[in-house]
Amino acid sequence: MKKLTNFDLETKKVKKLMHTESKDEMRDKILDAALKRFTHYGASKTTMNEIADDLHCSKASLYYYFPDKKAMHIAVLQKIGEAYFRDMEKEAENVTSASQALFKIVDIRKLFISKFCRLEIFQLLKDVKNTFLEEKKKGMQREIELHTKIIIAGNESGEFNVENPKQVAELLVQASAGLRFAVPDHVTDDMDIDDEMFELVIEKQKQLLTVFINGIKAK
Structure with a gap:
């Protein structure tokens, strides 16, 4: 040889x-x-x-x-998910007002879901068990981390007074996510909601955020 x-x-x-x-x-x-x-x-x-x-x-x-269309579907969601988190992380990296940054996160979420509503994200959540649910957990953790970063920035600027930023961030992210299922008076088999109900969920998320911000503002 x-x-x-x-x-x-x-x-x-x-x-x-x-x-x-x-x-x-x-x-x-x-x-x-x-x-x-x-x-x-x-x-x-x-x-x-x-x-x-x-x-x-x-x-x-x-x-x-x-291997199949479902695997491609998951890969598409992972690809756009990265862009979604990059937009949110920009807000967490460049905080001038922590309160405004938190509201901006809700607007980014609204824009993302509105733009990609036909990707049937919630349908996929129902259909697959391990692969995508693991990605969902990672995504939730990333949201908690960037909310924590914003709250810490608010502490440092004197805007907030929070003893445990990560705990408060976790509670805020989980409560906001829960409104997706608590607000609609019914959920269809594909776990989808119409535009009017979606706007109501976003409005409730902002109301919830207002309560949180009022509760953690420095006195």
Whole structure:
């Protein structure tokens, strides 16, 4: 067997890297195409064939990256979820008024859900048990952490007086999330709510936030 030279080994590394980048790029293209379809037609009404047609590739190519549409659906939500958290984390990093930053978080949440309402996030929560629920836990923890950061910033500026910022942040995030299920007078089988009810949930979240802020303001 011919012994590989340093040049050969380096060339092999470069080719492997290019192949990896190519795979990552193709995966991103698939997710972008799926996101467009999901947000326009709804996730449940979109087929793998339609996504493949949009990309001018075979359906088999999609299955190379994702075992089924549900796995692709989860990957799409993970992708947009990162953008969602980046927007919220910007607010937590650049706090001028902690109260305003907390209200801004609610507005970011409202914009995100309004924009991606056809992704059937709550339907997926009902259908899958382990994979997405684990992502949901991580997402909740990230929200608690950034709320904690904002409350700490409020303490440091003299706007708030909170002994345990993380505990208060956890309570606020959990209470806000609970309104999603407590406010509607009924929930459909797909766990969805209409626009009017969604606006009411957001309004209640802001009312709840007002009560929290009044309770933790420095006297």
